[in-house]
Amino acid sequence: SSTVPLLVVLDKRPVYDLSVDVPELFTDRDVSLKNNDGTLVGSLFLFADKSLKLLDRIGLVPFRVAGHEAAERWVIERQDTPGDWAGIVPAMINSLLMFHVLGYAVNHPYLKRGLEALDRFCIAEGQATGSEEPQYLRLQPCISPTWDTALGGSALLDSGLAKTHPRLQAAAEWLLTQQIFRYGDWAIYNLKGKPAGWAFEFYNDYYPDVDDTAAVIMMLLDTKLPAEEKDEAKLAACRAATEWVMTMQCRAGGWAAFDIDNTQELWNQMPYGDLKAMIDPPTADLTGRVLEMLGHWQNKLGEKLYRDEDLQRAMQFLLSLQEPDGAWWGRWGVNYIYGTYLALVGLRAIAPYANFDMQCEAVQRAAAWLRSVQNADGGWGETCASYKRPELRGKGASTPSQTAWALLGLMAAGDVDSGAVKQGIAYLLTTQNADGSWPEAEFTGTGFPGHFYINYHQYRNQFPLTALGRYAAATF
Known part of the structure; x- marks a missing residue:
């Protein structure tokens, strides 16, 4: 484009x-x-x-x-x-x-x-002197209303807001108007999928993405619409979207954002491809999100919307990407903290239905890595420079969003009462502003790793609220 x-x-x-x-x-x-x-x-x-x-x-x-x-x-x-x-x-x-x-x-x-x-x-x-201009x-490089609405709605639900709250219902009904039912460029290689996904932006019919679609599905499943027929239509929309997501699974077993099997690394060697973003390979963070969504279906409605062999391929793909120290690289958020959080949350969500042991060595190694990179102030942070210098993984000034990601990952791994988790919760509580928001000047969203980053203005609030809500649900 x-x-x-x-x-x-x-x-x-x-x-x-x-x-x-x-x-x-x-x-x-x-x-x-x-x-x-x-x-x-x-x-x-x-x-x-x-x-x-x-x-x-x-x-x-x-x-x-x-x-x-x-x-x-x-x-x-x-x-x-x-x-x-x-x-x-x-x-x-x-x-x-x-x-x-x-x-x-x-x-x-x-x-x-x-x-x-x-x-x-x-x-x-501002306003120019002597002018109305x-x-x-x-x-802005992009606008993220679908993403923000899905994550914000899920954060409110995690915080304990009723699933029938009028504001959540309004958000869900708006999201349903944004579902895309036309074929896009993804259909060039995906010959089986029928359009039903969501895009990141207000308008982007040709390029819905798996990440947004999975996040929207989970928020919609947790929200109850006011009329029974509306709620049934919502579920039908979510089933269609999940079917589309499953057709986007790559041969390697994981999911990419916009495409299927777009993995020819040679295109990144083009002189024009200096951002190394000419392809769209499957990644750990996307795969973790999809696993979380599939587990959500079974946990909330008892519906299994995948084949066992596809699930096993996805889990094997995810585990194969784990670094020796236990972390996972994050494509769409900075960086190893983000990838590790989504991998653990995805594995936790699907574990009861996949005969997967969350006490296994891979999970505990990931949790140990998260604890090992906690800052002295109780929070977590990671610099964008870790994309070019992997030795900086998990290192950086503490931020609310990255602290929340680490906490969500640890809680998914079964750690809800360790000193590390309690210190992380204390960090979020003590850094919160008087109006309920959190300060975060750092860029924790990733556009092109190593080159272009995004400061999502809602990350600083959405993820801490989610982490605090899940901690409260697990301990009170």
Whole structure:
């Protein structure tokens, strides 16, 4: 969604001399392509890149017009009705630039709707002197209403709020309106799945994801809608979504976020792929979330919505990713604390139905690792630098969200009354603000490991509330 329109922009080379230099954007003025990993595949990609550029300079690009038309059609097809592309700013900006360089007028519906969508991502702050305009505009890279609603609802439920509370019912009914029933790009390789998932954003019909879908299902299963027919429709929606999730299981046994079996590491060797995010492999955190969701179905409704062989493949995949010290790497949250928490919570949820012993060596090794990286103040924290320097795993200033993850992992492993857990609970209670929120300036969400991180404004509140609620349920 970001690359296709960008290819057209780069081919058109729209260069405008604004007589402005921005040296602060560059740490190295040498912007030539490099084989950063020193691999043979990387060298081949560089050779291909230089060869194609030579052909371009001498005018030998036989399918250029057809390529532009194909890219243009692809981008048009993937614009959501309100104007968004994939619900993320890079795709939106690149698509707007593509239409501009192709000669579209600024008031053309493609551009007009796209610009309106971009405006919805802006946060206005302050007020300019002598003007009604804001002093600052901050452009968010993405917006996460589905994710926040599912996690926030589950946190309130864990805290003891009644499943029939009007606010939870309103949240559940809104989530049901966001379910996606159209085929997206995931269906290119998933030939069995029928659309029924949820996406992270308000509008992103082509790219629902497994993580959001599993989180939404669990929140909906825990909420009771006011009318019986509505509640039955809710369950039908959740069953359809779970069936879709099960068709997204990769051959390796785990789940990825958006795709199935998209694991060809060679694509990350492309010069353009310096973020190492050209593929979408299955990960421990996603697999743990799905296992938790499957266990939730059986615990709450007694429904088994998986095949035994698929469950065993998933559990074997998850256990195979455990590090020697007991931790799991986290793809979508920072980092090993996040991955370890979700692995343990998933195993705990499914253990009664999979004949899995939560006292086994793998689980206890993970719990021991979590206890070993607890900070002196009773909390847990981990720096984003642990993605590039694994020796920093579990090291960093304590944060409310990461402390909650560690506590949730320990409690899932059966540790509810150790000194480590009590100290972690005390950390959350003593750092809470007077208004009930928690302070957290750190970035604990992950976009692209090693490159791009997210400060989810609700993580600091959602996860501590969940941890405190589960601790209270286990001890009082």
